[in-house]
Amino acid sequence: MSDPPLSASDRTRHATRHWRTFAQLPTAFGGPVLNARLRARPEDFIVDEQLAFGPDGDGEHVLLRVRKTSANTEWVARRLAALAGVSVKAVGYAGLKDRHAVTTQWFSVHLGKLPEPRWRLLAEEGIEVLEQHRHRRKLKRGSLSGNRFQIRLREVAGDRDAAAARIATLTARGAPNYFGPQRFGRGEGNLFRAQALFAGAAPRASRQQQGLWLSAVRSQLFNEVLARRIERDDWATALVGDRLQLRGSQSHFLVETVDERILERMRSGDVTPTGPLFGEGEPLTEAAVRALEEQVAADSPDWVAGLAAAGLKQERRALRLDIEGLELEPVAETELDLRFQLPAGSYATTLIRELCQTSVV
Known part of the structure; x- marks a missing residue:
């Protein structure tokens, strides 16, 4: 079912956007080292779903x-x-x-x-x-363990040695676990419709459509928390007051002391810091981590209030995206194949942007 068209008031809000677009979010490792064309053909983007x-x-x-x-x-x-x-x-x-x-x-x-x-x-x-x-x-x-990707990059330009080094960094340290742009709809329409919904001015829509709009708002707020932690260079660091998530699980726990045991679990990839999926109830973090998340909430009070009013509960999502089998293979002078596997709920676009600036046909 397609979304209803954006109203005149939605278009007005578009001119006064108060959030960062996906393209404006900071990268973790200094920006892309390659330029390439993406999705020139359907077979350039191959996804294989893995059932749980x-x-x-x-x-x-x-x-x-x-x-x-x-x-x-x-x-x-x-x-x-x-x-x-x-x-x-x-x-x-x-x-x-x-x-x-x-x-x-x-x-x-x-x-x-x-x-x-x-x-x-x-x-x-x-x-x-x-x-x-x-x-x-x-x-x-959600009944997935993950997805395998094979992506053909065409018209590739840039430093191949730097690309190999970036692949090694991403394998060792992971990538920011941003929600990808498809979460927000064409022209970020899901966010504008959510704003109209919170203001009582949304077009008629099904429960499913409204759920997509609410999910987009939660995703945008999460992305903003992650962006600020990347800017502080502590997005993959365990802090007092963090909630650390167990790898391969939705379970998480509060960090009261950052001791050698916590540091070793971070190094091994057993746990990772999380960010908020906002809803009703008190934040689950403490100390400076909670202060940052509360500042993001304070910058978008209507969104946070709207999520709580819709009955959504406070949840957590990993800030770091762990990548398996990451490989970059030459297939022609200006073509490369990028292969990797990601856990369920993550986005290939968030990994690709750490390596490559892409244009889409």
Whole structure:
């Protein structure tokens, strides 16, 4: 479902934006060392979704591993539902994937006692079913361990030795875990619509659409906290009052003393500092960390109040993005392949900008 158009008041707010755009957020390691063209073709951006579990092998749902080209996730869900003769509500998926790419991801379809459709008929529409398995439950959002990426960079210019050094730095130290620009919609429309929602002037919209707008506001506030910590050069440092998150978990704990045990866990990547996903309730941090987060909240009081009024709770998100299998491989004189794996909920764009200034066709 598409968002309603921006109203005249939304466009006025656009002229008085009070937040930093994604392009204005600071990088962690001195800016990109390469320039390149990105997404010249769909096959230049390949994403392979990794499920957090295996198929059950029986049940009323069918679990499908689908490869799609130049198609968004919701459109594929509608096509699967139509072929199966079920409501689109009977289709589940773990995450949204880029349209301008070749992506492999998982869907579930609740068939019940209906016959198995001829999934191969979707191939003419750019939807290729690679695997199908019976499963007992609908696939829920977030049921991922991560995503693997293979990205072709074209028309590459810059210092290749510096690029190799940057890859080593990112592998060792991680990247800022910003929410990517797609979180905010075209022209940051999700943020402007959220402002209208908080002011009681939003266009009519579904609960799902409003949820996207609220998520965009939380994401922008998180990005601002992370940006200020990067500017202070303590975004990947454990501070008294921080909440440290356990790697591979949503669990976190308060740092009361930064001792050798905490420092060693930071060095090993076992824990990482977190930033706020604002909502109702008191901040979860203390000391100078809490003061910084409260300053960000004070700069956008309507946003923070609106999130609390919507019933969202205080949550945390890792400030540091851990990267696995990061490689940069030459494939032609002016072309490079960038390969890596990221955990669920993170954005390839936040990693790429630490290495490369890109233009999109």
